[in-house]
Amino acid sequence: xNKLKLWLxxxxxxxxxxxxxIIIEGLVYSFMxxxxxxxxxxxxxxxxxxxxxxxxxxxxxxxxxxxxPKNKFIVRIILHCICLYAVVTLFGFVFKWFEHMEGxxxxxxxxFMVYIYVCLMTLWFHKRDENQINKALxxxxxxx
Amino acid sequence: xxVIVERVNSKEEEQAVIKAVEVxxxxxxxxxxxxxxxxxxxxxxxGKVYIIKASAVYYIESVDxxxxxxxxxxxxxxxxRLYELEVMLGGYFMRCSKSMIINLKKIKNVKSQISGRxxxxxxxxxxxxxxxxxxxxxxxxLGIG
Numbered sequence: 001x002n003k004l005k006l007w008l009x010x011x012x013x014x015x016x017x018x019x020x021x022i023i024i025e026g027l028v029y030s031f032m033x034x035x036x037x038x039x040x041x042x043x044x045x046x047x048x049x050x051x052x053x054x055x056x057x058x059x060x061x062x063x064x065x066x067x068x069p070k071n072k073f074i075v076r077i078i079l080h081c082i083c084l085y086a087v088v089t090l091f092g093f094v095f096k097w098f099e100h101m102e103g104x105x106x107x108x109x110x111x112f113m114v115y116i117y118v119c120l121m122t123l124w125f126h127k128r129d130e131n132q133i134n135k136a137l138x139x140x141x142x143x144x
Numbered sequence: 145x146x147v148i149v150e151r152v153n154s155k156e157e158e159q160a161v162i163k164a165v166e167v168x169x170x171x172x173x174x175x176x177x178x179x180x181x182x183x184x185x186x187x188x189x190x191g192k193v194y195i196i197k198a199s200a201v202y203y204i205e206s207v208d209x210x211x212x213x214x215x216x217x218x219x220x221x222x223x224x225r226l227y228e229l230e231v232m233l234g235g236y237f238m239r240c241s242k243s244m245i246i247n248l249k250k251i252k253n254v255k256s257q258i259s260g261r262x263x264x265x266x267x268x269x270x271x272x273x274x275x276x277x278x279x280x281x282x283x284x285x286l287g288i289g
Contacts, residue, residue, distance in 0.1 A: 068259060074258070129279060130254055133279075133282065134253050137253070
């Protein structure tokens, strides 16, 4: 049940980040002179974003276990990042997110932005848990 | 529910009286928490049997189907299985990994790691790992989940 919740949380977080990336992409193209009204998403593209979020969340559940030493965990995160990049590129190709090299480069930039955003958010959640637990422990701690 | 706290002069005088129409889950939880410190169980060390209070326990570990109880005075063998102790002790004792039960009242502080696990520094400066999967349970038990 915990894994299912974690998977759904990660799916929502990644999908949201991709949508933010798409908004940024639209704004950048608009800034470069394109008409923002011409920039639209098809139903299939919307579904493909959520599907990508769901697929990209799966390795996190089984690969990033918490019983690894810090250095091994960092190596695994790098491999995880590369593996997900391959998945996103494949989905991008299948769902036609990009047609030219320029679009591919943009997708790559968005991917790394999303990955860093998800990592930072996860770290922030952990830090918030740490602070909340420490505060609650202050109230119940035995004196020795 | 109205809560009345009266100050007393000694530990022996301490008591809690709960007046309720029925014993709800919340009241059962409160009883479990209040009784937690007064519970005791038998352990052994070097062939001698001791009775220790739950409040003296820092954490309990299961290794190769044997159960070890850690206190400030040292480590003891215990005949009970981990799941039995978990039910027996209740209160602020809870699973922090598949093979460990931790006494939340004996944690000095916690530090989250990059992997999501949480390292708990006990009052005796030992570090006990709270696995990522159990962090939410710990938060819930502390009333912040």
